[in-house]
Amino acid sequence: xxxxxxxxxxxxxxxxxxxxxxxxxxxxxxxxxxxxxxxxxxxxxxxxxxxxxxxxxxxxxxxxxxxxxxxxxxxxxxxxxxxxxxxxxxxxxxxxxxxxxxxxxxxxxxxxxxxxxxxxxxxxxxxxxxxxxxxxxxxxxxxxxxxxxxxxxxxxxxxxxxxxxxxxxxxxxxxxxxxxxxxxxxxxxxxxxxxxxxxxxxxxxxxxxxxxxxxxxxxxxxxxxxxxxxxxxxxxxxxxxxxxxxxxxxxxxxxxxxxxxxxxxxxxxxxxxxxxxxxxxxxxxxxxxxxxxxxxxxxxxxxxxxxxxxxxxx
Amino acid sequence: xxxxxxxxxxxxxxxxxxxxxxxxxxxxxxxxxxxxxxxxxxxxxxxxxxxxxxxxxxxxxxxxxxxxxxxxxxxxxxxxxxxxxxxxxxxxxxxxxxxxxxxxxxxxxxxxxxxxxxxxxxxxxxxxxxxxxxxxxxxxxxxxxxxxxxxxxxxxxxxxxxxxxxxxxxxxxxxxxxxxxxxxxxxxxxxxxxxxxxxxxxxxxxxxxxxxxxxxxxxxxxxxxxxxxxxxxxxxxxxxxxxxxxxxxxxxxxxxxxxxxxxxxxxxxxxxxxxxxxxxxxxxxxxxxxxxxxxxxxxxxxxxxxxxxxxxxxxxxxxxxxxxxxxxxxxxxxxxxxxxxxxxxxxxxxxxxxxxxxxxxxxx
Ligand SMILES: Nc1ncnc2c1ncn2[C@@H]1O[C@H](COP(=O)(O)OP(=O)(O)OP(=O)(O)O)[C@@H](O)[C@H]1O
Ligand SMILES: [Mg+2]
Numbered sequence: 001x002x003x004x005x006x007x008x009x010x011x012x013x014x015x016x017x018x019x020x021x022x023x024x025x026x027x028x029x030x031x032x033x034x035x036x037x038x039x040x041x042x043x044x045x046x047x048x049x050x051x052x053x054x055x056x057x058x059x060x061x062x063x064x065x066x067x068x069x070x071x072x073x074x075x076x077x078x079x080x081x082x083x084x085x086x087x088x089x090x091x092x093x094x095x096x097x098x099x100x101x102x103x104x105x106x107x108x109x110x111x112x113x114x115x116x117x118x119x120x121x122x123x124x125x126x127x128x129x130x131x132x133x134x135x136x137x138x139x140x141x142x143x144x145x146x147x148x149x150x151x152x153x154x155x156x157x158x159x160x161x162x163x164x165x166x167x168x169x170x171x172x173x174x175x176x177x178x179x180x181x182x183x184x185x186x187x188x189x190x191x192x193x194x195x196x197x198x199x200x201x202x203x204x205x206x207x208x209x210x211x212x213x214x215x216x217x218x219x220x221x222x223x224x225x226x227x228x229x230x231x232x233x234x235x236x237x238x239x240x241x242x243x244x245x246x247x248x249x250x251x252x253x254x255x256x257x258x259x260x261x262x263x264x265x266x267x268x269x270x271x272x273x274x275x276x277x278x279x280x281x282x283x284x285x286x287x288x289x290x291x292x293x294x295x296x297x298x299x300x301x302x303x304x305x306x307x308x309x310x311x312x313x314x
Numbered sequence: 315x316x317x318x319x320x321x322x323x324x325x326x327x328x329x330x331x332x333x334x335x336x337x338x339x340x341x342x343x344x345x346x347x348x349x350x351x352x353x354x355x356x357x358x359x360x361x362x363x364x365x366x367x368x369x370x371x372x373x374x375x376x377x378x379x380x381x382x383x384x385x386x387x388x389x390x391x392x393x394x395x396x397x398x399x400x401x402x403x404x405x406x407x408x409x410x411x412x413x414x415x416x417x418x419x420x421x422x423x424x425x426x427x428x429x430x431x432x433x434x435x436x437x438x439x440x441x442x443x444x445x446x447x448x449x450x451x452x453x454x455x456x457x458x459x460x461x462x463x464x465x466x467x468x469x470x471x472x473x474x475x476x477x478x479x480x481x482x483x484x485x486x487x488x489x490x491x492x493x494x495x496x497x498x499x500x501x502x503x504x505x506x507x508x509x510x511x512x513x514x515x516x517x518x519x520x521x522x523x524x525x526x527x528x529x530x531x532x533x534x535x536x537x538x539x540x541x542x543x544x545x546x547x548x549x550x551x552x553x554x555x556x557x558x559x560x561x562x563x564x565x566x567x568x569x570x571x572x573x574x575x576x577x578x579x580x581x582x583x584x585x586x587x588x589x590x591x592x593x594x595x596x597x598x599x600x601x602x603x604x605x606x607x608x609x610x611x612x613x614x615x616x617x618x619x620x621x622x623x624x625x626x627x628x629x630x631x632x633x634x635x636x637x638x639x640x641x642x643x644x645x646x647x648x649x650x651x652x653x654x655x656x657x658x659x660x661x662x663x664x665x666x667x668x669x670x671x672x673x674x675x676x677x678x
Binding site for chain 2: 214218
C-alpha cells in the first residue's frame, strides 16, 4: 500500500522528466560536450585514484594491485618533506589570498575612477597583457629580471651602492617574488569580472548620491564596494576552493633545490614523487589529500557565506 | 523658499542641440510640471537644474544666485528618480539618512529627522527593512523620504510614479500633492502623463522638441491652448482638429470644413481664404443643438463605454473625431447618433500654417 503510494509520484516525476526532455532536448544536446569532457578528463581518471590505497605497480595494473589501506598516507605524514610542502602550500596560498585577492578589486576600482576613455582603455589593455603570456616566458622574464648580473632589479640596487643579491637562490625571497609575479600576471585580467560588476551598478545610485553631496571617495565606499560585494564573495569562495592549487608550473620553473625549503608545495611534491621517483601510489595519495582539503574548504566557505551574506555559489 | 529662474538655457551634446533656449521663471513654493512627448528634453532640463548635466548656454538661478558652475551638492536641491535609486544594501532608515550622513550631521539630528520623515510618509513600520522587501509604492515613498529629509530649497522629480500601477499612481499622486501643501517647497516635476500634470501642477510647461510650447495653469492650457500641438497634447482624449478655410458669406465670416460651417466673429483676425484648423474638445461636443452651435454630421464607427461616460469614435468625411458624452447609465441610444453639435463659444481656431491659436474669442 505504502509502496504503491510512493511509486506513483516517482512514475509521475519520471514522465514529467521525459516530457521536459522531449520539449527541451536541444538544451541537453548543448550540454553534451561538457558532460563528455567531464567524464573523460575528470571522472574516468578517478578510477585510478584507488591506487592511493593500493601497492601499485605498473606491471600488475590498477585492478590487480593489492590493497594496502592507509599505508601511503602514513608514509606521507611521517615524511618531513610532505609536511613541509603542506606548510608551504598554506603559507603561499595565504599570501596569495591576502595580497593577490584584493589586487584586482583595487585595480578595478581605480580603473572605474579614470574618466578619460582612451587613457582608460590603453591602461586596461596593458595590465591584461601578462595574462596572455605563457608561464614559461613569465618565468624567463622573472629569472632575467632578478638575475645577479644583468637583472633590472640588481642594477637598481647597484645605483644605491648595495651589493647584488642572487634572489632566486634565497629561500626568504622566493615567496615574495612568486606572489608578486602572480599578481603582476593575473591582477589585470582578474579585474575584468569586477569591472563588469561595477558596470552593472545602477547609474542613478551615483547620480542620487551626487545630488546628496557625496564625494567620489564616499561613493566608492558607500555604493560601489557594497554593490559588488556579492561578486567579491563569489570570487572569494572560488579562490578558497583553489587554495591548494598554487600555480604549479610557475613554481617548477622558478624553484631550485636551494629554495625548496620555502618553495616546495604539495603539487610539486606530488610531481617529484610520481614522475621523478616513480612512486605513483604515494603521489596519488598526496594528490587525493590535496583534493579533499580543497573540497572541505570550498564547502565551508560557501556555507558560511550563505549563512552570513545570503550570497553563495550554489 | 526659493525661486528658480532659467534664462535661455541650452543643452548641446557635442554638435547636437537637444534643448534650444528655455526661459522659465518658477516662483517660490510653486509646483511646476514639465510635460511633453518622449525625447523632448524634459529630463535633460531637470538634470541641468540638478547639476547632473552641464548647462551649455544660458543662465540658471536658484534663490537669486547663478548656479551654472555650482556643484550639485551646493545647489541645495533634492531629486527623486524614476527607478527610485535606493541603495539595495541599506535598510529604509539608512537610505533616508544617506544624504544627512554624507553631510556629517549629528547622530541625534539624523535619528530625529529619519523618524519624523518615516512618520510623515507612513514608513515607520518598515524602517529596518531592505528595499528588496518593500512594495513598489513603499519604495517610492522611501525615495521621497530621502528627498524631503534634507529640507532642500528645490525638489526635482523625474517621472517618479511611472513604475507604479494605475491605482497606486493615483494614490501617490494625491500624497505628493498633500506633501507639497505641507512642506511648501518649490518643485519641478517631469512626467509624460498629462493627468498627473493636470492634477499636480500650479503651472504646466508643455515642451516639444527642446522648446517650450506653452506655460500656463492647467485650466488655461485646457481651455486656451496656444497652438495645435498643445491642443493635441493636453486633454484625454485630445482636442479634435478639423481642417477648413475662412470664407465671407452673406451670413458673415465663417470657417468652412468640407461643407460644415462654423460662424466666426467679425472681429476675428483672419483673412478670407486663409487655411485654418478648427479645434473642438471631445467633451464639448454635444448630442443636442443649442443656440449658436454648428451641426456636424458624423458616421459612427465605435462606442467605447467608460461607465458614466462613453466615447464615440466617428469620422467627419475622412477625418476621425471623438465625442465624449455622459451615459446616464444607458448607451443604447448612442449607437444611432448621426450628428453632433459644437457650441460656438467652445470652438478654437488655429492658423493651419503656423499652428498658432487665432484670437481666443471666436463666439459669434
Ligand atoms: N548623452 C546624450 N547624448 C546625446 N543625446 C542625448 C543624450 N542624452 C539625451 N540625449 C537626447 O536628448 C533628447 C532629450 O532627452 P531627454 O532624456 O531629456 O528626453 P525626455 O523628454 O526626458 O524623454 P522621456 O519622456 O522619454 O524621458 C533626446 O532626443 C535624447 O536622444
Ligand atoms: Mg526622461
